Amino acid sequence: MSGFYTSVRLDESLCKGCINCIKRCPTEAIRVRNGKARITKEFCIDCGECIRMCKHHAKYSTYDTLQSREKYDYTVALPAPSLYGQVNNIDDVNLVLHALIKMGFNDVFEVGCAAEYVSRLTREYLESHKEKWPLISTACPSVTRLIRVRFPNLIEHLLPIKAPVDLAAEIARKEAMKKTGLPSKKIGIFFLSPCPAKVTAAKNPLGYESTDVDEVLAMKDIYPELIRNMKEAAKEPFLEDLTTAGKIGIGWGSSGGEAGGLLTDSYLAADGIENVIRVLEDMEDQKFRNLAFIELNACNGGCVGGVLTVENPYVAKVKLASLRKYLPVARNHSVSYDLNPYWTKKVKYEPVFTLGSSLEESLNRMAKVEELMKKFPGLDCGCCGAPTCLALAEDIARGIAEEKDCIHILRAYVDQLSNQMESEKEKGENNDSQ
Secondary structure, eight states: OOOOOOOOOOHHHHHHHHHHHHHHOOOEEEETTTTEEETTTTOOOOOOOHHOOOOOOOOEEEEOOOGGGOOSSEEEEEOGGGGGGGGOOOOOOOOHHHHHHHHTTHHHHHHHHHHHHHHHHHHHHHHHGGOOSSSSSSSSSHHHHHHHHHOOOGGBBOEEEEEEHHHHHHHHHHHHHHHOOOOOOGGEEEEEEESSOOOOHHSSSSSOOSSSSSSEEEEHHHHHHHHHHHHHHHTSSOOOOOOOOOOOHHHTSSSHHHHTTTSSSSEEEEHHHHHHHHEEEEEEETTOSOOOOOEEESSSSSSGTTTTTTSOOOHHHHHHHHTTTOOOOOOOOOOOSSSOOBBBBOOOOOOOOOHHHHHHHHHHHHHHHOOOOOOOEEEEETTTTTSSHHHHHHHHHHSOOOOOOHHHHHHHHHHHHHHHHHHHHHHHHHHOOO
């Protein structure tokens, strides 16, 4: 599979050619050409900001459907901690978990349970790798992908531990095989995702070859049926306690939760893609000292702010805080799993933003960009279909745009052409009169 698989897509039939998306994209992955947006997949980090901003609903995320359950003999749902922040008036996670069983899943396994396991591994890794401080969380796939294409000097600071969802999927599959006696291919592991980045991560992960997640469902798609089944589940006594996550695990659903599980004050937590980029730029400039860990979430509020959720992220964050209040700190702090939780391959820098394929070509194109920038007005108006004048200049240097795409240069050219035609006309009239 391509190293640049993305789940964010464009429906051209709905695109009106406005420039809202190009202004919002943090990696300048979108251009408007011939009245339609275009997404450069090499630049896209699946943050979902274009989906959030597009009032015409032309941007969307690909994911799987509940009908996918028919492909398997036994299915396990993996609810992310952020799911609990989408529903009202729950003081026991069991209500949500039993509702998922009523929806038709054979079993559930909380991603929060694996998150507690990752928190423990992270504490151990931090202690034994102080030379790499500060380590950057890799739980948000958008952040990891952003670093891969834009901040190569920070790759060595990435925490090389698998994401909780992938460890949860591996554990859930092993337990399902043990419980049912079924072969792996007949068991379907379904992750309930809050964002497109986690859809992409399941299909094409970084740091390891593959995951045990078979299908990824959007929280917003399952929400109506989940609510219906929660009402039914509330009428019955819970015959089994399905909860496996405590405060630490459920805390991962919102910003600061992962760092809070490390039991240290030597951390920084930021959410929202602009804030993430600012932190990474400051880290690249070595502005942080004596920090052990940096937690970054591309979405406002953390995972509860993903574009595949339904609740306001800050309301959802309060709900999670209320739910965690009376839970034990962790439910599986002493559990050990027979698996390899660490990355099995290195994440490599992908120089997608370079201007040329060689140093000489890049330098020549940089000179071209500087020359063009002297011509452009510097308004960053977006009328050319690129987010900034610099982005247009780089597109021209790469050979995928023209100077006349700039409306100001085009206007000057039209005026020049008009004056030239007027001058030729006057010359012709003078010749005729003679």
